[in-house]
Amino acid sequence: MNSQSYGMRILSSFLLFYLCFGLFDAKAVDRFVTSEFPPYGFSENGAVSGIIPEIVEAVGRQLGHPIPVEIVPWKRAQALVETSEGTVAAGPLVRTCDREFRYTWLSALPEISGDFVLLARDERLLALADKDFKKLRVSLIQGTAFKADVEAAGFETIIEVETEVQSAKMLALGRTDLWASPRVVAERIYAELGHDTSDLYVATTLRNDVMFLVTSKAIDEVSLAEWRAAISKIRKDGTLNRIVSKYQSGPIIDRLVKRPDC
DSSP states (O other): OOHHHHHHHHHHHHHHHHHHHTOTTOOOOOEEEEOSBTTTBEEETTEEESHHHHHHHHHHHHHTSOOOEEEOOHHHHHHHHHHTTTSEEEEEEEOOHHHHTTSEEEEEETTSOOEEEEEESOGGGGGSOHHHHTTSOEEEETTSTHHHHHHHTTOOOEEEESOHHHHHHHHHHTSOSEEEEEHHHHHHHHHHTTOOGGGOEEEEEEEEOOEEEEEOTTOOHHHHHHHHHHHHHHHHTTHHHHHHHHHOOSOSOOOBOOOOOO
């Protein structure tokens, strides 16, 4: 047997080994994307901070390698995940029917507040009859699952914006009547813009769901199991709760004005 033939046999054996054991196509998360959703994730002095980036950092320590976190527009973040073949993860997302089969659901994070609310600044709007209330302008960030909730609630005038900061400014200036947002995000942004959160009222709670981290359907089972084991470890040792408690407390905007469901 000549050396060239022997070398080809060795190479074929290695290829067969990789294919049989699934290592050739292994896909592991090596990049995480989120958007400007303080306190979930935000940029501060050139660095990425927030609940989600710190959780990802803790997961990276458990896995033995850092996972860089980037802030990108929310629609782009979701597109990156779907086209990444399992190497990009994102969050936080709520789990909806239209998303169910688009992603691999890495981890549930019930520790994070998932209250999605409609906020009003003008208390006179809260006394409107239901048919008039549903005519109010509602601002929300584009690319989220919450637009369907607002539409299902009967609102027709929906203003989609690129960032939550835009919605906050519009509400403060009277350019929208209601702001649809996760409660903890609204509290943080409104205060950071120099406004008093006591000016706000929760007109209604549209959704209260568990938040998730996701990646694409192409992630391999080994990497998926390792990621979930890392989340389990930081949950059990208290790291996860310590991270969340740094950024999230009890509700500040707690004046819920209930409307009848009729």
